[in-house]
Amino acid sequence: MLKNVYNWIDERLDITPIWRDVADHEVPEHVNPAHHFSAFVYCFGGLTFFITVIQILSGMFLTMYYVPDIINAYNSVEYLQTQVAFGQIVRGMHHWGASLVIVMMFLHTMRVFFTGSYKAPREMNWVVGMLIFFVMLGLGLTGYLLPWDNKAYFATKVTLEIANSVPWLGPIIKELLQGGTIVGAETLTRFFAIHVFFLPAVLLALLVGHFIMIRRQGISGPL
Amino acid sequence: MSSNHNDEHEESHNPPRRKEMSRRQFLTYTLGGATAYMAAGVVLPMLRFAVDPILQNKEEGAFVKVVEESKITNEPQEFHFELQQQDGWYNSTATLTAWIRKNDQGEIIALSPICKHLGCLVGWNSNKNFPDEYHCPCHGARYTPDGKNLAVAPKPLDQYETKVENGWIYLGEIVPNTVVS
Numbered sequence: 554m555l556k557n558v559y560n561w562i563d564e565r566l567d568i569t570p571i572w573r574d575v576a577d578h579e580v581p582e583h584v585n586p587a588h589h590f591s592a593f594v595y596c597f598g599g600l601t602f603f604i605t606v607i608q609i610l611s612g613m614f615l616t617m618y619y620v621p622d623i624i625n626a627y628n629s630v631e632y633l634q635t636q637v638a639f640g641q642i643v644r645g646m647h648h649w650g651a652s653l654v655i656v657m658m659f660l661h662t663m664r665v666f667f668t669g670s671y672k673a674p675r676e677m678n679w680v681v682g683m684l685i686f687f688v689m690l691g692l693g694l695t696g697y698l699l700p701w702d703n704k705a706y707f708a709t710k711v712t713l714e715i716a717n718s719v720p721w722l723g724p725i726i727k728e729l730l731q732g733g734t735i736v737g738a739e740t741l742t743r744f745f746a747i748h749v750f751f752l753p754a755v756l757l758a759l760l761v762g763h764f765i766m767i768r769r770q771g772i773s774g775p776l
Numbered sequence: 777m778s779s780n781h782n783d784e785h786e787e788s789h790n791p792p793r794r795k796e797m798s799r800r801q802f803l804t805y806t807l808g809g810a811t812a813y814m815a816a817g818v819v820l821p822m823l824r825f826a827v828d829p830i831l832q833n834k835e836e837g838a839f840v841k842v843v844e845e846s847k848i849t850n851e852p853q854e855f856h857f858e859l860q861q862q863d864g865w866y867n868s869t870a871t872l873t874a875w876i877r878k879n880d881q882g883e884i885i886a887l888s889p890i891c892k893h894l895g896c897l898v899g900w901n902s903n904k905n906f907p908d909e910y911h912c913p914c915h916g917a918r919y920t921p922d923g924k925n926l927a928v929a930p931k932p933l934d935q936y937e938t939k940v941e942n943g944w945i946y947l948g949e950i951v952p953n954t955v956v957s
């Protein structure tokens with residue numbers, strides 16, 4: 554049945570080469586944990602991506618209940634966590650995933666570093682990876698304010714004070730991020746927009762670049 | 777995939793031979809099954825989370841004390857009353873309006889002013905051309921004092937569930953009109 558549907562579409566659109574090109578590629582022996590168990594270190598990139606997918610999915614679902622408004626943000630988070638079925642789980646995925654994605658990214662970076670995979674011709678992918686790293690930190694930072702509880706509020710105050718300490722430009726950066734002179738309504742909407750629209754868009758673009766380069770250059774060789 | 781050299785030999789002994797699963801098929805099914813199971817573990821909580829409002833028990837509307845029965849006349853009068861409304865995490869007070877009258881049989885009739893055409897608010901005696909009728913300013917729907925639709929609207933005005941206790945009128949949920957039709 555499914556096969557017939559696939560064949561029907563394939564006859565018309567010739568989609569087989571498209572997914573073949575994406576999915577059909579060799580996994581060299583030295584990166585296959587079934588051959589050398591220590592090759593599991595090559596999984597960290599994939600795991601980072603897997604958790605990123607969970608972050609994006611669970612984040613999209615959280616916005617069904619979340620409101621970026623100083624009166625209602627806390628209440629909406631409390632409501633979705635305590636009243637809505639599986640709310641604790643969906644928020645839990647996003648909450649713990651946010652930390653785990655940083656851990657995985659760090660391990661992935663370690664692997665790339667110690668296998669020397671950043672060397673020519675892969676320098677550009679190291680740079681893109683670093684950009685992804687900063688975007689991830691930005692997502693963690695802006696997301697942290699969203700529950701609008703005490704921890705969120707003061708963590709954001711601290712971050713903004715750090716931004717404030719940049720020579721010359723500090724005060725301008727701070728006010729720009731803050732959206733005004735206090736951490737308040739406009740800070741919350743700003744962080745929400747950055748967290749949910751701007752940074753995910755940048756992240757996806759960078760990931761596409763990262764993956765295209767990997768397909769072009771292949772996995773780096775054995776040590 | 778290895779071909780089974782014993783095929784012909786075995787077939788002569790027990791003819792209706794079971795179709796065996798190839799190693800590749802087995803791996804496809806187990807890996808596919810395990811992947812589907814794990815994917816479901818991620819996706820199902822999110823879906824259940826998303827549809828939760830549909831599955832919540834709808835709470836029964838409580839009756840609200842509105843006005844003394846003795847104030848009610850044959851002529852419809854407008855009364856406002858307040859209702860606590862829980863909307864997710866947002867608790868608010870909604871103000872509702874009822875047009876209440878007593879008909880010739882002494883029945884209390886509390887009508888909702890929401891026009892059954894497209895939802896504007898009707899008023900009693902609000903148009904000089906149509907005395908002693910409910911009239912809707914939007915597209916000219918008209919109704920009798922009991923709410924029967926005379927023009928434009930396809931259905932009679934809805935009613936509030938009504939009860940009288942110790943001389944007071946209590947109003948409940950909005951239900952389809954039972955007095956006319």
Ligand code: HEM
Pocket residue numbers: 605608609610611612613615616619630644647648650651654689690692693694695696697698699700748749753
């Ligand atoms: C398109 C992608 C994303 C969307 C739509 C999204 C949406 C949201 C929303 C609505 C909240 C507030 C609800 C809550 O706090 O429980 C939130 C919180 C948060 N998000 Fe995201 N998010 C996305 C991606 C990410 C990523 C990739 C990260 C990680 C680097 C991240 C990190 C966080 C953090 C740390 C919080 C605070 C969580 C908590 O305290 O429970 N988000 N996100």
Ligand code: FES
Pocket residue numbers: 891892893894895896897912913914915916917928929
């Ligand atoms: S909404 Fe009342 S007449 Fe159309």
